[in-house]
Amino acid sequence: MKNLHDLRIFCETAQQGSLSACARKMDLSPAVVSASLKRLEADLGVLLFIRSTRNLRLTQKGEQFLRHCTDALAILDEATTQMHSEDAELSGVIQLSAPSDLGRNLLLPWLDEFMALHQKLEIRLQLSDSPADLYSQPVDLALRYGKPKDSGFIAIPIAPDNVPVLCASPSYIEHFGSPKTLQELTQHNCLCHGHNDTLHTRWVFNKDNKNTSIDVTGNRQCKDGDITRKWAIAGKGIARKSHLDIVQDLIQGRLIELDVDGWQGETFPLNLICAERRLLSPAVNAFKIHLQQKVAALLTQLGRNKLTTKA
Incomplete structure (x- = not known):
């Protein structure tokens, strides 16, 4: 099968229900449409339409081929559009x-x-x-x-x-130390963050496919994640932040990621x-x-x- 134009004529003929309607829609002569369909049927070795003087209907093989043909042409059209879109200025x-x-x-x-x-x-x-x-x-x-x-x-x-990770500034760790277990978190000033009507004071952790949680407290709470991060950098407490949010702080040494006995936050x-x-x-x-x-x-x-x- 070499001629995409024949495929498009076949799909349009099936949609329009007649050779003449397809010819008008595609600005072709009925003879060209008829020749295209005959060429396609010869190429496939199957009869796609049953024709009479007044009616034109798809055969069972024609209906099956139409579904595949419609999908294939849609994929080709989308690929062509994307190629041109990549070249065009967004x-x-x-x-x-x-x-x-x-x-x-x-x-x-x-x-x-x-x-x-x-x-x-x-x-x-x-x-x-x-x-x-x-x-x-x-x-x-x-x-x-x-x-x-x-x-x-x-x-x-x-x-x-x-993932969410625990972090604190070098100054906080120097003054208050770093928790070695989750239970020790209850002895630290934890910076709690939330949104809407929710404040996250229960922190969930995962280790070896097991989950556990710990209730934390602190003297600073906020529903703006940027402020929570800035408090942590200023040495005001331990924060539980998205790893991505604090990557630059970790690189620059403004924050240190805390390892609490291998417990980590669940994928976030x-x-x-x-x-x-x-x-x-x-x-x-x-x-x-x-x-x-x-x-x-x-x-x-x-x-x-x-x-x-x-x-």
Whole structure:
């Protein structure tokens, strides 16, 4: 089968229900349509249509082939569109929601780089630790930690292996020491963070596929993750933060990751969320790749820094 045009004529004839209607729709003569269908049937070695002077209907083989043919042409059309989209200059508006800490300290410079590459794009950014409602608010995309609560959402992994970690500043550790067990956390000033009406004072940990939790207390609580991070850097207590949020602080030595007898937080993936697949425009796809590359580079830098420190 060599002629894609024959396939398109076949699909259009099946949709229109007659040779003449297909010919009018595709601006061809009925003779050209008829010759195309005969050529396709000869190529396949099967009869696709049963014809009469007034009627035209698909055979069983024709119906089967139509399903496959329609899918194949759709895939080819999408691939062609993507190829042209990659060559075209990206434009449009990206309406994005992101967590406070991630947004201010990592996302803002990443967005500046992305928009410098694609100057016809517009960004409308909303920063909040309270999840945006993708149905009622003017937001198309959201960067969110954890698994989506709505199974109908499309979740694109940005940092799939991210976890929450315990951290404190060098000054805090110098004055108060570092907890060696989870129970010792109850003797430390823990900086609790939350959103909406929830404040996370019960911290969950995992070790050897076993979960446990500990209730913590502290004299500072906030529903803004960036403030919690800044308190930790200032030596005000121990924080439980997304690993990704504090990578730069770990690299620069402003915070130290605490190892409490091998207990770790459960996986806390960062995903790019949208409500409908049609929102995955070429601009969004390019933005997704940009984010994935920036996260990978940052984590690689942290890994190299750890090796250098050990050496």
